[in-house]
Amino acid sequence: MIPAEFDYTAPETLDDAIKALADGGEDAKLLAGGHSLLPLMKLRLAAPSLLVDLRKVPGLHGIQREDGNWRIGALTPHAELEHTPDLGVVSLTAGTIADPQVRNRGTIGGSLAHGDPASDLPAVMLICEASVTLQGAGGQQRSVSANDLFQDYLETAVEPTEVLTEIRMPAYDGWGFAYQKFNRRSEDWAMVAVSALVKKNGDTIEDARIGLTNMASVPLRAHAVEEALRGQPGTADSIARAAEQAAEGTDPPADLNASSDYKRHLARVMCRRALEEAAGLP
Template identity: 75%
Template sequence: MIPAEFDYIAPDTLEDAISALKGGGEDAKLLAGGHSLLPLMKLRLAAPSLLVDLRKVPGLDGAARENGGWRIGAMTRHAALERNGELGVLARAAGTIADPQVRNRGTIGGSLAHGDPASDLPAVLLIADGSVTVRGSGGERSIAAGDLFQDYLETSIAPDEVLTEVRVADLGEYGFGYQKFNRRSEDWAMVAVCAVVRMENGSAADVRVGLTNMGSTPLRATAVEEALRGQPLNADSIAQAAEQAAEGTDPPADLNASAEYKAHLARVLCKRALEEAAGLS
């Protein structure tokens, strides 16, 4: 379908973008890579009256170490994340997003601001102790990953705020694993699991597991984490803990899979991701 009529502006500064967004009201939308918004517009599931394109705004691209973590500009493309192996599980997840065309246009900021629980990066942000920085007419603030995702396609970013950067912890001391199940490589994940593990003296000093598409927001598999933290990691302990991966979740049934099948996938993929993170696969 053809999108409904809309106005378009590409400001040269962040301040101008914020001003345009505020002036356009609730019907104005930001355009980053466009791979989340434009498909909705073509189906007329979204009909913004104004698109504010961020492509000319300087300072929103690139990833660099800062204060013991990583600062990533909101307009950083998925392909750039994929190529940066120092980003660990974030790079791995970014490399599984759709296809090269999408990865070379889609951005980390756009993906997170869209708030789709089937996207790859939101759950990674959760386990990486991540946060986003947003700026609007009322100033600048930081939003922790646990507070960012409110519901399906709903975040705590205000209508007049622009996501400018993403911050994640440096997980260089962690082993990581990422497992994703979909029908085609370019499809959204039916279910995906990301896991990071830090070992000390033969035991898991820290274990973090994130779940994709197992609810209306990305989730942490806290039962699995608690079962393994402080324990030696082997095939048996991981298999037993992974059986708890679906606890406390509410996976949405759809045309691809029932809720029960998604729960099964979560257990299987959790086991595989943890084995990968622990160096057992």
Template identity: 50%
Template sequence: MIPASFDYLAPASLADALAALAEHGDDAKVLAGGQSLLPILRMRLNAPEVVIDLGKVSELQGISEDGDTIVIGAMTPYAAVLASAAVSTHAALLSKAVATVADPQIRHRGTIGGALVHADPAGDVGAPILALDADLVIAGAGGATRTVAAADFFEDLFTTAVGDGELLTQIRIPKHTGWGARYEKFVRTAQQWSIVAVAATVRAEAGTIAEARVGLTNMGSTPLRATAVEQALVGQPATDEAVRAACARAADGTNPPSDLNGDADYRRHLVTVLTRRAVLAAAGV
């Protein structure tokens, strides 16, 4: 299908992008790669008067290190995240999750910030960002910025803390150097959205789990933390028996959807299996 007609703006700076957003308000949509927006426009599920393309805003791109933090610009493509030695070394969980996103074409066009703001609960970026305790930097009118913890960023289905007239600018991830990581994703066909997925990162010492972080994909209207599992894992030996017992609580506090891919009970069972697999792999078992 062909989208309805719209005006196209391609600002070259963050200040210009914010000004354009302030000028056009509810009549505008932000294009941050287009992985999700372009299909919506083509199907005419949304018909904005103006599309603001952030692709030329260079200050929103790139990956750097700031002390004990990895800083990723919101317009950084998935492919750049995959190619980053800093990310694979200090935030391996994100690298492993991004590797499962769609296909190479999408990974070269889609951006990490675009995915986070779109906030599809079946998307593969939210859970690892949540598990890694990231902070997200948001810019508003006049360039004023505020920082929101990942735990507070996802508010509801397709809804985040990014408000009207604001843009996500950075993702700041504390370094998890030396942590094992695994992203277990269950799909029926290649390149499909996750039916259920689990993001696990573990720090083990002498065969014992010292710390664990577990994020869940598509187990509710937002990405979720499996806090009961995390707490149960600490101090346990990195063995199948101990991990199995801790991961039995993976579905606690979740509210998974029921759809053609499986009902809620199926997903609750599946997340338990995937969490055990992810934690064992992250712990090196």
């Protein structure tokens, strides 16, 4: 399969990339690792007129920690997240994306800008209360929370002439975490996945955050479960009771793999498992 024709440029600065994007008009697209975009182009589901490759733009790679916060460059490949265990749930989740070869090329910024609710990282960004930095013409920067980033299926708040340059999020030292993903084959997208962050104070759950992957046209948080857990003992019983609400407020699309009802069932089961793991239950 061969993509439709397009023009190509690989600018050496961010400003030039933003300019090329603006000059290229509405069918110009940014290229990072290409592991969401190129498959779509090969299937002719996408046919951009111009690809602006970010590979030569400096400053978009790497992971830094400063004052209890992480800064992750948009072009950081999933494999690098996977090999940075201090990132906690982000690292754990990145290690489940597709397969090693895909993780070596696919990037966190590319994945977030693509906005596929079946991708692994978007819902994890929600529970980490991360934000992304978007840079547009004239060097104008704005910060958008993960909560506001994902607007609909494959639709994000990134404007056509903006570049997602970095991800910022607090460190969650001391929080328990888990990522429970249900798929038939390891390379597949999640049929449903549940990410969890749990903060305990002794045996009590002080705070909990639960992310839902592929349960609507956007990634979601299971707020009802989170509220039900706060202040509760971190026991299998209270977790099982709270996890029963995991599908509340969701709207999972049926697909070849699973009906909407089955996905709701999976969300409840995977939520319980993720919480048990994150709470350190055996």
